[in-house]
Amino acid sequence: MGVHIAEILGAWALDAVDGEEGARVEAHLGECSECAAQARHLRTAVGWLGIERTMNPPTRLRETVLDEARRRRPPVLVRTLTGAYAGQVALLDRQLGELGPEDWSRPDPRHGDVAGLIRHLAGNDATLAADLDLPVIPMPGDRIHAAWRRQADILLEGLADDADLDRTVTLAGRDEPGSGPLRRALVQRAFETWTHLDDVRNLLHHTPVNPPPEQVRRIVSLAVTLLPTAVAAQGVTGRPGSGWLVLTGPAGGEWPLPLGEFTIRADAVEFARLVANRRSPDSLEYKVDGDRHLAAQVLRIASTLGCD
Amino acid sequence: MRADETDVRLHERLVAGDDDALAEVYDTWSTLVYSVALRITGDHGGAEDVTQEVFVRLWERPHAYDPRRGALHTWLCVMTRSRALDRLRREATRNKYQAAAAAVAAGDSQAEVEEVAMWQAEAKAVREAIQALPEAQRDAIMLAFYHERTYREVARELNIPEGTAKSRLRGGLATLADHLTAEGIIEH
Numbered sequence: 001m002g003v004h005i006a007e008i009l010g011a012w013a014l015d016a017v018d019g020e021e022g023a024r025v026e027a028h029l030g031e032c033s034e035c036a037a038q039a040r041h042l043r044t045a046v047g048w049l050g051i052e053r054t055m056n057p058p059t060r061l062r063e064t065v066l067d068e069a070r071r072r073r074p075p076v077l078v079r080t081l082t083g084a085y086a087g088q089v090a091l092l093d094r095q096l097g098e099l100g101p102e103d104w105s106r107p108d109p110r111h112g113d114v115a116g117l118i119r120h121l122a123g124n125d126a127t128l129a130a131d132l133d134l135p136v137i138p139m140p141g142d143r144i145h146a147a148w149r150r151q152a153d154i155l156l157e158g159l160a161d162d163a164d165l166d167r168t169v170t171l172a173g174r175d176e177p178g179s180g181p182l183r184r185a186l187v188q189r190a191f192e193t194w195t196h197l198d199d200v201r202n203l204l205h206h207t208p209v210n211p212p213p214e215q216v217r218r219i220v221s222l223a224v225t226l227l228p229t230a231v232a233a234q235g236v237t238g239r240p241g242s243g244w245l246v247l248t249g250p251a252g253g254e255w256p257l258p259l260g261e262f263t264i265r266a267d268a269v270e271f272a273r274l275v276a277n278r279r280s281p282d283s284l285e286y287k288v289d290g291d292r293h294l295a296a297q298v299l300r301i302a303s304t305l306g307c308d
Numbered sequence: 309m310r311a312d313e314t315d316v317r318l319h320e321r322l323v324a325g326d327d328d329a330l331a332e333v334y335d336t337w338s339t340l341v342y343s344v345a346l347r348i349t350g351d352h353g354g355a356e357d358v359t360q361e362v363f364v365r366l367w368e369r370p371h372a373y374d375p376r377r378g379a380l381h382t383w384l385c386v387m388t389r390s391r392a393l394d395r396l397r398r399e400a401t402r403n404k405y406q407a408a409a410a411a412v413a414a415g416d417s418q419a420e421v422e423e424v425a426m427w428q429a430e431a432k433a434v435r436e437a438i439q440a441l442p443e444a445q446r447d448a449i450m451l452a453f454y455h456e457r458t459y460r461e462v463a464r465e466l467n468i469p470e471g472t473a474k475s476r477l478r479g480g481l482a483t484l485a486d487h488l489t490a491e492g493i494i495e496h
Contacts, residue, residue: 007471007474007475007478008459008474008478009478010474010475010476010477010478010479010480010481010482011452011458011459011473011474011477011478013350013477013481014449014452014453014477014481015351015352015452015456016452016456016457016458016459016461016462016477017458017459018458018460038482041482041485041489042478042481042482042485043350044350044485044488045481045482045484045485045488046350046453046481048347048434048484048488048493049434049438049449049453049484054339054340054343055339055342055343055346055454056338056339056342057338057339057341057342057355057356057359058352058356061338061342061356061359061360062331062334062335062338064360065334065338065359065360065363065364066327066330066331066334068360068364069327069330069363069364069367069368070327072364072367072368073325073367073368074325075325075326075327076324076325076326079321079324079325079326080325080326080327080328082326083321083324083326083328083329084328087328161324161325212328212331212332212335213331213335214327214328214331215328250335
């Protein structure tokens with residue numbers, strides 16, 4: 001038995017050696033049956049360590065797995081977008097089902113009360129349905145919950161797998177509606193439904209809920225797509241440069257913002273709440289490298305991109 | 309058997325081609341899949357490969373899983389186990405010294421669906437064996453295994469000579485392996 005190899009076998013079994021040492025051990029194991037038997041014995045014990053406590057895979061594995069899956073079987077984007085929307089619809093449906101009759105008249109700062117809030121949401125759903133030649137549900141004075149749900153289901157069931165996602169439809173806007181491709185409108189429906197779910201929960205003093213990471217990323221990408229035009233419309237100009245939006249958390253990532261020389265760092269979900277105008281640039285926790293003044297202006301404009 | 313509503317819905321979304329559903333399955337069950345894979349393969353690289361194979365297969369062939377026949381996490385466990393054993397067998401033909409390990413792991417393959425419950429009993433014995441280790445050895449092993457430290461980093465963090473770190477890792481693992489052998493959990 002090689003003395004030096006034998007003493008390092010425990011570390012080797014635990015993958016706690018560097019590459020060169022590992023290679024040396026493995027070369028030796030091919031030649032020495034005594035060390036090989038010992039190595040097998042130790043590594044079997046290591047195999048059982050995993051049962052003692054569960055073990056998180058490395059963070060980077062998530063994207064590797066999802067990328068490989070998408071490469072092998074391309075997703076059906078319509079189903080991904082409607083799936084995300086359906087998820088938020090199901091959550092809001094459950095939340096509304098828990099409301100007592102008196103909760104519907106809880107005051108809401110933007111839409112009068114909870115009933116007004118859901119009417120507003122259903123109205124934007126109906127606009128998209130009309131654009132897609134799908135039935136529009138008239139909004140009754142009461143039974144708002146059921147009418148909203150029916151309208152959402154019509155959207156969810158009305159799109160075929162091969163629906164044209166580039167087709168131009170109405171987009172909900174804060175002041176007045178705009179227009180854009182259907183893919184953007186579907187991201188917006190899920191985004192708006194989540195925002196109003198959060199509103200209802202907030203009025204009930206419940207904790208906020210965060211959407212799944214992929215959905216947050218789509219919201220951020222939507223905002224990043226809309227920002228240059230919105231910034232130009234406000235007459236805000238910076239030095240030409242390569243700005244970046246660097247977001248953290250499960251939905252984290254880096255988005256280029258070629259509006260000036262700055263890097264804005266914030267939590268991804270909180271940034272999505274800013275876009276929904278549920279955070280102001282003053283209440284958002286963020287850091288800036290570079291042009292602080294311009295970054296603050298960009299955040300202020302970002303907070304106008306949602307549909308309230 | 310009444311199918312779990314969440315599993316049914318996730319399955320429908322996977323079949324439809326909604327890749328957010330795969331991300332959701334991954335976020336819910338990757339820790340379980342990775343832990344099971346790591347237990348069988350005994351190395352992080354192998355566990356990563358197996359984890360990838362399992363989730364990619366679910367996405368590529370969602371009909372291989374039928375929610376009426378059982379919970380998604382059970383299916384994932386069975387699939388992980390089978391992929392990890394395949395891998396071990398493949399490697400065993402390359403590395404003679406691993407042949408016995410593969411045989412041990414394959415020996416209890418009948419358990420299959422009851423896998424999770426079976427592990428709970430075994431996990432208890434393993435936990436006790438780990439707790440029975442001298443604290444100094446246990447600390448060194450936990451740092452190396454759960455925090456992926458090299459023995460040099462273990463030495464630095466515990467403020468001990470590298471030789472001591474190596475001997476604690478080896479001594480602790482040997483004691484643990486002997487204990488698990490005596491308990492009949494692993495064959496000698």
